[in-house]
Amino acid sequence: MxxxxxxxxxxxxxxxxxxxxxxxxxxxxxxxxxxxxxxxxxxxxxxxxxxxxxxxxxxxxxxxxxxxxxxxxxxxxxxxxxxxxxxxxGLIDVHTHLTGDTNFDYYHELSTSVAKSALIGARNAKVTLEAGFTTVRNVGADGYADVDLRDAINEGLVVGPHMQVSGPPLGITGGHCDENLLPIAYHLQGGGVADGIEAVQHKVRETIKYGADVIKICATGGVLSKGDDPQASQYTLEELKAIVADAHRLGRKTAAHAHGAQGILWATLAGIDSIEHGSYINDEAITAMKQHGTYLVPTAYLIDWMQQSGHLPEFYQQKMHDVSVVEKTNIKHAIAAGVKVALGTDAAVYPHGLNAHELDVYVNQFGMKPLAALQTATLNAADLMGWTDKVGxxxxxxxxxxxxxxxxxxxxxxxxxxxxxxxxxxxxxxxxxxx
Ligand SMILES: [Zn+2]
Missing domain, CATH: 2.30.40.10 (Urease, subunit C, domain 1)
Structure with missing residues (x-):
């Protein structure tokens, strides 16, 4: 392909x-x-x-x-x-993982070094730019490979889009943004894991110290992670408030991976700038997002691609099925209710360069007018990134x-x-x- x-x-x-x-x-x-x-x-x-x-x-x-x-x-x-x-x-994708490959073999995940992921990122950055995406917000990368990729692009070493990057996403122990594939003997932990108010404050500051433009967190469980529940909230409301307060005070926007309704609501109440995925969004969360002006980043085409081409390990498969049967109905409802949308794809979950397929879903499945769909990938995405004076x-x-x-x-x-x-x-x- x-x-x-x-x-x-x-x-x-x-x-x-x-x-x-x-x-x-x-x-x-x-x-x-x-x-x-x-x-x-x-x-x-x-x-x-x-x-x-x-x-x-x-x-x-x-x-x-x-x-x-x-x-x-x-x-x-x-x-x-x-x-x-x-x-x-030029189009903007506010949810990419350029340093990630489309590969669901868990040994691949465990055995990819940070240096290798940066090289993978150099290839994907070029593919993404040539697909018409001149700006991306990269929300999650191991070992700050995204920081180095952004800097290498800015220095002209490799070809790619303008980037805002998050470094390792913050998450709770055992959550979607931890690494749960190995038993305790290996002491493997995600780079952004932090629990409790003091620890999350320290992690926000550390992430900024090492080059993050934006703070990404995991507010709920996820699909492509072992042993957690997409519907369960992971950070508490108090932890979320502490993360957002520190990030905003230090001049960084925030993005929350959130499938379950409680996590979407709590992240919104804490002042998060965008909800990523939003699969189980309900009317209470929709009302709160509209009140706070929170963006929704649907990442919807990945469901279509996954149904056609995804071959997932068994412990991801059921979760993907469960999320897939509700996500589009709920997102369509949220859009009709007037929640602001910025285009994001989760590229890496499916091959980089197919990002524009997301527009087709917004128009032909969610009922957006083509101009409104294009605005999610231009004006709205620029606004979410705080780059309205530069792009969009x-x-x-x-x-x-x-x-x-x-x-x-x-x-x-x-x-x-x-x-x-x-x-x-x-x-x-x-x-x-x-x-
Ligand atoms: Zn993602």
Whole structure:
């Protein structure tokens, strides 16, 4: 499955190489503008699709969007012909695990070193960027491999999206974010395990010390963990309040893995910024989330993928079944009730690069309008990350994170599963239309 896709991406990159080289040919020369000649430009705030526009890029930022007739090429400018395409902001996925592989063999999980997971992350970061996701929030990685991946991308060592990272997620002893595969003789523990007020405060501070942009916690049990119950809350309300208070005081947002209704409610009451998964969300939790402005991050396509292609160990299988039969109904109800949504996928549970399939679920299973679905992956995700000044829409002053598709994504969101052009921070990483 990934082989054919990989070849397509590779060919696209080969085609775009000449173009990238010409745009950045000489470091000593003054940096010229890049004029993206667009068929249409989609404004994700309004749904307007203006024809014959040019996006003017200088350095890593957008400087203006104007009618192509009014933006003649000047000396030093380079042009990219995207007249057959619709341009829109690069997509954002607020729930990835780039340093993780799709592999449910528990020996694989136990035997993957932190160094290996960073290398896996370098591969997945590139795949994710080329799928049109120019920004991700990575919520959970062993040994701070995500911190190093983020820094390596920012330093230009490897190719990937803009990242916010959490490091190891906080969780209780024996909970979803602990490591429960081995008996006591091995003394194996998840890197984010902390119990009690003082311990969770220390763990938040330690996680920030070692490079976390965002604090991820496990508020309830999970599916892909041994011996715990997705419906059971794990942290107490008092522990959750202590975590969120410290994280916010230190300038970090918070994200809670939560399936069960009590954990969703308690995390919301504690002031968490987003609920991840939300499978057993009920009316009480919906009301609280609306009152607090808490985002829901559904991670819904993974259920479809799992039903078609997942081969889970027996102790995960029943939990996956139980969650799958209720999750979509409950999430659909929460969306209809007006809970804010940001797009997240849990990529790693299924192969990286399929992230845009999540949009299809929002539109064709949850009944969202295509523009509303695109907003979950742009404006809403940017708002959740606190990056509204940098990403989420095509506007002067924001990063030049721009993707393009052939056709009208407001008529068919599945077009976003085949992104033809990807620019991140003014650099072209994919252009299938290049001659
Ligand atoms: Zn996850």
């Amino acid at each position: 990934t082989v054919g896709r990989g070849l397509g991406v590779f060919c696209g990159l080969l085609l775009s190489f000449g173009l990238m080289a010409s745009a950045f040919a000489d470091d000593a020369a003054p940096v010229g503008r890049i004029l993206l000649r667009a068929g249409h430009v989609l404004d994700v705030k309004t749904g307007t699709e203006a024809a014959n526009q040019t996006i003017i890029v200088s350095g890593d930022k957008i400087v203006a969007i104007a009618a192509t007739d009014a933006t003649p090429k000047q000396a030093g400018d380079s042009e990219i012909d995207l007249k057959s395409m619709t341009l829109l902001p 829409s095509l506007e002067a002053g924001k990063w030049a994170d721009i993707i393009a598709v052939v056709g009208d994504p407001l008529k068919d969101v599945t077009l976003l599963q085949n992104v033809a052009f990807v620019m991140k921070a003014g650099t072209v990483y994919k252009n299938s239309a290049a001659p």
